[in-house]
Amino acid sequence: MIEDILVVIGMIMIGVGAVADLIAAIGMNRFKNFYLRLHAATIGTIWGAFVPLIGASLVATGCYCLGSYRWFVTGGGIITAFLVLILAPAGSHALARATHRSGLVKVEPCVVDHLNEEMCVKEG
Amino acid sequence: MLLVTALASIFSVIAVYYAIMEKNLVRAVVFSAIQSTIYAFIYYMLMAPDIVLVYIPVAVGLYPAVILILISKTEKVEKQ
């Protein structure tokens, strides 16, 4: 019984991850600016990667059909989820900081930019 | 499942085309990284986990670093 509940919860999480992936990919194409696309990337990594990884671990825990190696899937999924959780924000941070410092992408349209006023391109 | 692999291989052709034709060398390295990621996925779908395990560190982790170090020590743009 408890195994069935775990499998159903895991499948729901995998489905949520797929939908979040689609939303993030659409946002990645629709947003106009590098700094705006960072939001879409965060949706894609946390909701689109972390959640289905935990879901897959739950499915593997509850399903006897994978045999005795299913704990391998559980452990690997949780380790991967932890790695995504710590590495993805750090990578995005390094990339955004380097981009802003090098002046590669202007902030446009902009209200205020406290870090560097020259990067701010006011609208109109 | 082969449908997914065929789609990935078609996108790899586009990535290789841009990587060869691009004048800016840093962007060429980035296109080469896209190609490496797609190839890793193709190896996975062809049931070769050993190759994926050795290909991802080499082609995603080490090739771009080495070539970027070379670019940063020498020239950035390919002249026409």
Next chain:
Amino acid sequence: MDFSIIQSFIIYVLPIYMVAFVLYTIRALKGPTISDQVLAIDAMSYDLAAFLVVLSIFFKEPILIGTAIVLALWIYALDIYIAKYLEKKEVGE
């Protein structure tokens, strides 16, 4: 629970993932600047890691999971290299 239910569920989820990957790849190929491209590769690869885990359940092959761990580790490295290049310092310092 029966394994065929999980398998058919994953088959229904699969096209959503594929559309997402195609859109990510379009942005990665098109992106106006280098940062956009790297960001798109970044998001695509983390999602690919999750997708590989889902596929290893679909194939019923638990040993394929090691590839996902390695993929999640190395995409971080690509971010760092490009960031270091954009900071315009010499690489060893």
Next chain:
Amino acid sequence: MISLSTYLLTIIITSMIMNLALALYGIFFKPHLTKKIIALTILGDTANTFAIIVGYRRWVFSNTPSRPPVLVNYTNVSQEELIKFVNTAVDPLPQALVLTAIVIGLAVTLFLVFLALQIYRLYGTLDVREIKRLKG
């Protein structure tokens, strides 16, 4: 005889041939040495992919996937399971050859990078057309 999976496998092989042709074009006609090194890595990866495709086994039935060449439950394995494993796994020999080829390709690429760096230190350029002194 003609099936969807045959068509899809032909698409994969045709794309790989296209990649090979593009990489050869890059090696021959692009003047910059860094671009030549990038094209060389792509060429090596594509050649490795051909070897993997040769060793692939098509799915026996539509829902019985071919397996990686690793025996999962090795403790108290029975004869029937071993025969089933032999009849569903892919070819391990190309994978073993490609495995060493990738690492050695990286070592050779590192050697080429050092060579290019030395050329830049001596001549101040990496463009093949401008390295006049290398001629003759």
Next chain:
Amino acid sequence: MKHVLGLIIILLFIIGFSLVLTVAGNYILPSQEIRSLAKYYLYLAYNPWHRNFTVMSPEAVTSIVWDFRGLDTVFETAVFYLAIIGSIALGRGIVKYSKPSGKLGLSLIVKTVTRISAVMIIAVAASIALHGHLTPGGGFQGGATAAVAPLLILIIFSHYYLLEKGVTKDLMLFLRSLGLTGIGIVAIIVYLMALPQGIHAYVLQNQPKPDSSIGLPAYIDGQLISGTLWFFNISEFFAVMAGFTIVFLLITIPERAFKKEEEVERQ
């Protein structure tokens, strides 16, 4: 001249492409069967009923790499060794450079995350290498995975941080020599064991063969180690990791060290 070469390439492409299209269904495309040699390898990789032929490793790729085709891999390790030696010969030189003042490396967040992830990289690499005979993995995979950790530290902290931590060129050369020596010793260890007993044995022998009854044990303390495969994997792990680390230490020497040397030479 340039156009002639291009035309030759295009013609060769057309010829090869039509060849593929002609014989596609028969030879190039994979079928539902594999070659009988591959079936032989798969059948004998882990087979308790044929103790005179098996490798006792459930992973067919590692058993091919280090047992069935072991000599190939030893020679490829030699090629790898020579390529690294060539890189060292090109990259070295008597250079003296000092640590620059000021802040080195990337931001604090990235540094903190890297402190955690570098440890995890080494752990994952070690697990890949040590379980190489049971699950996908092995010496080459583990070594290539572990070589990215020094590169990340070089880029995120600095060249000097790694040197201050004691990871120098000489230490890595020592580790690499240790790995290569290990491969050499393990390759002939069964031969050395058989020599005093007067038994016939082969180089790179793992399990007992039909005409030589000696071999390394497959199980130690109930754990499957597959004879020589485990030792080969560990040695190759150290050789590959240390070899790549030397090259990265050499390639990130700052460029001003070489420029100063040239100016001194001109004067």
